[in-house]
Amino acid sequence: MAKGFGQCVNLNCAVILLPVLRRLLRGAAEKYDRNNVFPFKKAVEFHKIIGLAVFCSVFGHLFFHYLNFAFKSEISVLSFGNAAYITGGILTLAMALIFSGAHYTVRRANYEIFWSTHHFYTVFYLALLAHAPHFWQWLLIPVFLFIQEKKSRAATRGQRKIFVESAEFIPPVLNINFSPEKFEEFDFRGGQYLYMLVPAISEREWHPFSMSSAYGDLEASGYVSLHIRVQEPGSWTYRLKEYFRLIAGQGGDKPQDPFLANTLHHYDAAGNKKPGLHSGPDGKPLLLIDGPYSSPTQVYSSYRDIILVGSGIGLTPSASILRSVLRHKWKKGYYPETIRFCWILRANEIDSFHWFIELLADLSERVASDRLSGAIDDSHYLELNIYVTGTDNSDLDVSTKSPRSKDAASGREKTGSTSISNREIHIDPNILRKKLLNPEIDSKDQPEVQIAETAAPNRMEDIWIWRGRPNWDTVFNSTQESIINRRKARGDHIALVQDESEVGVCFCGHPVIGKDLKKRCAKFTKTNDQMIKFTLNAEVF
CATH class of the missing domain: 1.20.120 (Four Helix Bundle (Hemerythrin (Met), subunit A))
Structure with a gap:
C-alpha cells in the first residue's frame, strides 16, 4: 500500500x-x-x-x-x-x-x-x-x-512601460487607472486578470488583480482600471495605498482619509507634457504588469444567457463583463443576449462600492437610452439585482421559497424589460445609494414584485434592490422559464436550439456562495426536462 x-x-x-x-x-x-x-x-x-x-x-x-x-x-x-x-x-x-x-x-x-x-x-x-x-x-x-x-x-515580465493616470482612495478601495505605452501590447478581454509588482514595496512579490475595465475601454478612455480592496495596516495593499498617497502629495490625519491623485503627468523626449506617471520619487517604475491572463469568468461571451454573480471585491470581474457587454457587445450583436446580475452587498459596505453604484446607474441609463434609440432590440434582456444584507430583517430564510410558476416567469420577462417612453433618461447614483441604505422589499417577495403590473418602489429602470440574501431557486428558475418561453414564442423545437442548451453561471466572490451556486447548477440541470444545462464558471486565485 x-x-x-x-x-x-x-x-x-x-x-x-x-x-x-x-x-x-x-x-x-x-x-x-x-x-x-x-x-x-x-x-x-x-x-x-x-x-x-x-x-x-x-x-x-x-x-x-x-x-x-x-x-x-x-x-x-x-x-x-x-x-x-x-x-x-x-x-x-x-x-x-x-x-x-x-x-x-x-x-x-x-x-x-x-x-x-x-x-x-x-x-x-x-x-x-x-x-x-x-x-x-x-x-x-x-x-x-x-x-x-x-x-x-x-x-x-514587466518589460512594458506603464503610466499611472490616476489613483483614488475612498476607504477601503483603491482605484488605479493605468495605460501601457503601446496599446497594442496590452490586449485583454472582460473578466481577465493580471499580476502587478510595485518595486518600491517589493522587488519580488507579484499580486493578482482582476481588471474592472471592459474590452474596448482602453481605446475609448485611454486607460485600464483596477479596484483594489486595502487590507489591514502592514499588508501589501496597505503599503500600496500609502505609497500612492505619497505620490499624490496628500497627507492625512488618519490612514483612512481619502485622497485623489488625478494630475499625474510626465514629459516626452520633445519636452511635451503628457498624462500619466511612469517613475516614482526613487526613480523606480510605479508599476510593473504581467498579463493579462485567462480566467473562468471570461467564457461569458460563449453563452446566450448568463447569470452573473459578484460579492465583495470579487465584483471587479462583474464590472468588467457588464461594461464589455452593455457598452460595446450588445450594439454589435454579440452574446450574451440576456444577463441576470446578482450582487450581494452588506449594508455597512455600501459607501465602499460607490464606484460600482455609479457604474450600475450609468450602465442602466445607457441601456435605457439604447433601447429608446433602437441601438439594441427587445431580444436583449438586463436585470440588475442588488441584495443588501446586514439590515433589519435581512436574515430571513428564503431558501425554501417555491420556484415561480411558468405564468409568473412569462409575466416577469414581459415587465423586466423596461418600456421606455419619449423622456429624458437619468438615474441619479445618490438616489440609488439612498435606496440601498434603506431597501423596502424583502428578497423573498422577488417573484411577486417583479411580475406586478404596478411600478415597484425598489426599481430604477433595470436595477432592482432587495433586502436580504438572494433565493437562488428564484433566479435559476426564472432563467430557465425565460428560455422555455422564448422557444415557445419562436416555435423552435428543443433539439434545434443548440445555443440555448447551456446557461453560463459566472461568479467571483466568497467560496460559500460558490458552493451554493454549484449545488443549484447541479439541481436545475438534473431536474429540468428541457435540455438546459447550468454551468458554473467560478473565478479563484
Whole structure:
C-alpha cells in the first residue's frame, strides 16, 4: 500500500506543475480553444484538485510506512535506511507549510503569507527527488516546461512601460487607472486578470488583480482600471495605498482619509507634457504588469444567457463583463443576449462600492437610452439585482421559497424589460445609494414584485434592490422559464436550439456562495426536462 501511494505521489507531483504554466495555457486557449471546449481557463481549480490528491497520497504513503515501522522497525530501517525518514519528514513539513498558507482565509487576509509559503515548493521537490530515486523520470517533462515558463516570464515580465493616470482612495478601495505605452501590447478581454509588482514595496512579490475595465475601454478612455480592496495596516495593499498617497502629495490625519491623485503627468523626449506617471520619487517604475491572463469568468461571451454573480471585491470581474457587454457587445450583436446580475452587498459596505453604484446607474441609463434609440432590440434582456444584507430583517430564510410558476416567469420577462417612453433618461447614483441604505422589499417577495403590473418602489429602470440574501431557486428558475418561453414564442423545437442548451453561471466572490451556486447548477440541470444545462464558471486565485 505504501508503494502504491508513493506512485500516486510521483504522478500527482508531476501533473500539478502543468496548470501553473499560465503563458502556455493562455496561448493554447487562444489558438486551439476559441469555443471553450477544453477547460484551459479553469487551470487554477485543477491545480487545487491535484494539490488535494498530493496531500492524500502523501498521507497514505506516510501512514503505511509508519505502520511498517511500528510492527517491523528493523526490517523497515534495513530496507529504506534512516535517510528516507529524514527526507520524508522534510517534504511533509514543506507540504504542511504550503497547504496552510494556501487556504482561502489566509490568502484573502494576507496574500504575502500565501506567496511566501507557496515558494516552499522548491524545498518540497528537492526533498522528493532525494526521497524517491525514480521520481526524476516522472518530473522530467513537466519540470522542463515549468523552467521554460519561468524563463519566458523572467525575460518579458514587466518589460512594458506603464503610466499611472490616476489613483483614488475612498476607504477601503483603491482605484488605479493605468495605460501601457503601446496599446497594442496590452490586449485583454472582460473578466481577465493580471499580476502587478510595485518595486518600491517589493522587488519580488507579484499580486493578482482582476481588471474592472471592459474590452474596448482602453481605446475609448485611454486607460485600464483596477479596484483594489486595502487590507489591514502592514499588508501589501496597505503599503500600496500609502505609497500612492505619497505620490499624490496628500497627507492625512488618519490612514483612512481619502485622497485623489488625478494630475499625474510626465514629459516626452520633445519636452511635451503628457498624462500619466511612469517613475516614482526613487526613480523606480510605479508599476510593473504581467498579463493579462485567462480566467473562468471570461467564457461569458460563449453563452446566450448568463447569470452573473459578484460579492465583495470579487465584483471587479462583474464590472468588467457588464461594461464589455452593455457598452460595446450588445450594439454589435454579440452574446450574451440576456444577463441576470446578482450582487450581494452588506449594508455597512455600501459607501465602499460607490464606484460600482455609479457604474450600475450609468450602465442602466445607457441601456435605457439604447433601447429608446433602437441601438439594441427587445431580444436583449438586463436585470440588475442588488441584495443588501446586514439590515433589519435581512436574515430571513428564503431558501425554501417555491420556484415561480411558468405564468409568473412569462409575466416577469414581459415587465423586466423596461418600456421606455419619449423622456429624458437619468438615474441619479445618490438616489440609488439612498435606496440601498434603506431597501423596502424583502428578497423573498422577488417573484411577486417583479411580475406586478404596478411600478415597484425598489426599481430604477433595470436595477432592482432587495433586502436580504438572494433565493437562488428564484433566479435559476426564472432563467430557465425565460428560455422555455422564448422557444415557445419562436416555435423552435428543443433539439434545434443548440445555443440555448447551456446557461453560463459566472461568479467571483466568497467560496460559500460558490458552493451554493454549484449545488443549484447541479439541481436545475438534473431536474429540468428541457435540455438546459447550468454551468458554473467560478473565478479563484
